[in-house]
Amino acid sequence: MGSLLTAVKSKMYIFTHRRARGMLDGEYASVFRGRSLDFDDLREYVPGDEVRDIDWKATARTGVPLIKRYVATRRQQLMFVADTGRNMAATARGGEIKKDIAVMAIGVLGSLTIRHGDSVALVHGAGDATVALPAEGTENHLEQILRCVDAASITSGPSSLIDRLEYVATHYRQRMLLVVVADELAADDRLAKVMRRLSAQHEILWVQIADAALAGPDAVQGTGLDVAGLEPLVLLLAADPELARSYADAQAQRARSLENILKARGIASTSIGATGEVMTHVFALLERHRRAH
Structure with a gap:
């Protein structure tokens, strides 16, 4: 089995030239400037x-x-909080599997972290089961983190990111940089409450893996869509334009609700739909976080 981290590094090299990589390093360093x-x-x-x-x-x-x-303090700690439930085995906006985009995003940020002498940790899980990997600053540890995320499949338990967030809020008091890697999820009072608790203690970045379009000319069809039983919905939306518009409006409202929760807490966020977007979106995310703080 090949190394996931090696594959991430290869893509990083392809997607960026030397100057861009230096700028990305600078943006990462700025996140912790004055906060170590x-x-x-x-x-x-x-x-x-x-x-x-x-x-x-x-x-x-x-x-x-x-x-x-x-x-x-000697080192900084970056903790990834990731959904590894069955929804991450579904199709993303660009047609790739969501977990592949999550692996790329975590690999890029994790590589930056280790290169700067900091450590990475992971809290992930599916359903009621939460798994925590402690912080370490080695590439072998980052590889282990990537393999945990890559293990998400259609046979995994249901996605329940909010359970992972509540676990972090309960079990971790030391100030960290949290990077939440999320499927698109409903923004409700429970999410608002836990994000209020977490943002009081930690700095947070939010990386959302964008859903595939289920209606319209950009709709993506494939076995990955049926992970959450969505294939019948795709067929209904394709056959009923009015229903498709109502669905699109509901999706837009859900996105606005999440954006409002994150903005209220000063949390920078990005939505990524393909591995080819990861480098530019991560750079922009770090830049927004720096400007906000």
Whole structure:
């Protein structure tokens, strides 16, 4: 069996030239700029301090502007929170299997992380089962992570990303960069609640693997669509234009609801429909995160 990480690196080389790879490295480094620190105590604000480091609650109590003081930590930790349920074996927007795009995205970000001396971890699962891989900073460990994601199949349990997110919110207190790799999912109060908890403790990036179009000229048909029993829906939408429009409106509303939850928490996101989009979308995602923080 070939190495998934080697395949990812080969695609990275094909999709980017040296200057672009350097820019991608720079964007990754900027995510952690000034954040490789743990909270220590408070001190009075002096001109030149970062405004974002002001502790507004403590300032309100004392009437004196107070800054959070930090101590350096040796390494940063990036945790992937990934759906490895059966939905990730379905077809994505560009016609590829969703898990293949997830492997590429995780491989790119994981390679950047290790190259910068940081460590990567994974929380994944299907149905009620959550599996956590601890943080390590080696390519062998990243290969193991990629194989866990690649193992998603039509025989996996149901996709339940929100269970994985609630697991992280409950079990991890140390500040990390979370990269959520998600199927398209419904945005509800439960999701809003857990994202509120997670964003208070961690920095978050959201990578959505885009669904295949189920109606219209771009509709993609294939066995992967039937993972969630969607093949009959494709046929119905193709036969009824009004139903297809209603379905498209519902999908757009779902996307807006998720976007609203993420924006409210200041979480940068991207939607990727093919492996060929990964490099440009990851770069843009890191850039948006840097600008937002």
